[in-house]
Amino acid sequence: MNKWFKNPFAYLALLIPALIGGFFVLGGVPGFSKLPTSTDQLRITIVDQDKTAVTKSIRNGLKDNVPFKHVTISSNLSAAKSRLSDRTDAMTVQLPAGFTKDVEAGKNPKLNFYVSDSNGLLQNNVTRSVISAVQGKIATELTTARTTGAMAKQMAPQIAKQVAAKAQANAAKQQASAAKQGAQMNPAAAKQMQQKMQQQVKQTIAKQTQLQAQKAAQKLAATPDTHTTHLHKIGGNYQYQMGPMFLNMGFYLGLMIMSIILTLMFMGARYAMGKWLAFLMAQINGVLATVIGPLVTVSLLRCFIQFNGGTFMSLLGSEWLFGLGAFELSFSLALLLGGLPSFLIQLPLMVSQTIAGGAIIPRQAMNSFYQWLSYHTPMYQGVYMTFNSLYGGGNGSAYSTTLWLIVAVGLIITILAVAIGYRGKEPRGFSRWISFN
Template sequence: MVVFLKNKIVIGGIFMMVFYQIAMIGIFMYGYSAVPKNLPDLTVAIVSEDEQTGAKMVEQLKEQLPFHINTALSLEQAKTELENRNVHLIVHIPQNFTQQLSQPGEQAQLDFFMNDSNPSTTSSAMQSVADQISSKMVAQIQTQSFEGLLQNMQLPEDQAKQMVEGVMTKVTPNMVVTNPKPAGMHNQMAPMFLTMAGYVGAMIYSMISVGALQQMKGQLGKWKAFFSLQGLNALLALIVPLVGLTIYFSIHGYGAETFLKVWMVHSLELFTAISFTSIFCMLAGQVGMLLNMPLLLSQSIAGGAMMPQEMMPGLFKVISYISPMFYTIQLDYNLLFGGGQTSKYLLGLALIGVGALLINTLIHQFKGVKTTTEENTPAAQPQFM
């Protein structure tokens, strides 16, 4: 046992076990502390077309709801923002809301619009908010101020009171869910699982391929070896995603067109992830894994599959802007379930890939070429410690 404890490889393995615990627990405890603490950072749009009761409701909701409230949008504008995930719930008070309340035998409809193509925390929170708003609306309508409103409509006081007592059954919530996800947790988590599978594979491959590059550039030449590797990376990025996507689409098919689009997205993701994770391997060899691993764990939060960008703690929000996983997950949401700003996410993913490739090119430029003798010396062998 003592012999093994003195072995550098075993010591490196022990270090990795301890390092992984520190990185994972530290990152996850900090990242997931945002739920439900940061729920108030979500945005609710209130669109009132009723100039009587609606105006009073808007003021009361602004005081009571612990969210960012936007009342400046028309219904069509709010729907666009909902599709783009900039708004997380729309509360719509129709133009004839007061009239329906005052008419015997009629029900007043309160509309709620929710985009289901979102992380589960967003969908469940907004569903809960809609239920709470419906209950509060009924209570608010029974207040003395609303009773006075009915009296101003030239109704007798006794009749006004009867109408207020009967309003419990007059307000009906109408939940309109856009971009619904197919049933099953595997569909809810598909964007994260498909993206993470590609990213983890790319991270492991980049460590191995960069090691091979250091060996081959002495034989092929510095730049021929580098560009040959990039060509191989592009070919693998096109072929490898077919494995995971075929498994998922065989379980829940979305059609050939969707398959083709998702395939192209994950091919771009894989090439970007290889270039992105290669940066640290190019700089530090196998030790670069110590930097890639925390970055992977951070992207499991910053990727936006568990919580929207608005809820993320500051560090993870910053990481999301340079995260290949974030853009790929948002694209998967759009392609599999529906959503807006697809071109924005595609551009973001492509820019990260181009930027990472340029950084790798610069690192390669300033790294020398080792001779075969140097590569075979003990000092040249990769070490963790």
């Protein structure tokens, strides 16, 4: 027993579970600190193609009541769908042309929603709940006094025209009757009669307008006729939703562990073959892993998620690029920190990227630290390149450009680390763990 606990690896074995558990708490739990309130940072566009007082009233009511701070009013549905596909917006609500005519005719007006399913879990859940809330809000809005007033404003010109025509016809009849009887009205009496008639016309217009507006609004107690269009639709179960996260998270963890092993191999091999040849061999080893890994992981994913051969090849390409970025980042940290000690930095970084990766929380709802991490580490780019390959949507070139930058920066750091450091002539410390003699 004494011999066992004299070995430092016994204490390392005791320490690892505590360290890993602590890293998961420190790296993951803070990512949820701003939820659920931070989902108000998601964006929504209301497309008003009817452009009437009624739809203006409804869209203003929505703008004040949807759980999003960023609400854009537009009439261009195509541009709104493009922003939705690029993940700039979370949802689009369309008030189509003819909405007000349906309202005035007592019909259930058409209301269209557009969402993109090619997004993280929380965003998809939020949009589903918001659709239900918006349906109820518009149904209520259509019967409120504000909407009745808007409808009255909409109807007033037509009613005024009808009442004025009727009043003119009555005046003409009165004048014709007076002329027939030979009577002549003095100018003062005629002016007084005209003013009285105008006042009666105004009162009649106001009364009829209000009555017709209330009557039309009361017919709309039913829920609007809604339709939801899903862009980049995903499968019906959560395997499709969570597949991108686990595909990339597992691959990243494997590459991180591999980078530490390759660093230990490099530290031992440089005494036998020279540090630059050892560095080259480590790089070749890593690049080969980024090719072999996706062949296994994507093939296994296909056992659970249905996709065609073209998607398979697209996933292989995106996973290879993601793997290259993850490897170069991990290998640079491993070389800078002497191999195994880098685990203290790399594991928290990996855990933090499970939040910053966007598979659960959308980038807009993350706090500032995780948002920054999502822009500067590989996981977010890899997860959304996977979403794009599987379901479509998004600006893939932005993600691939970010990954290439990570590859370039990581490679520069590793070259500088090898050039400046690792000058010892005799194996010491971790260099003795793997010998090439």
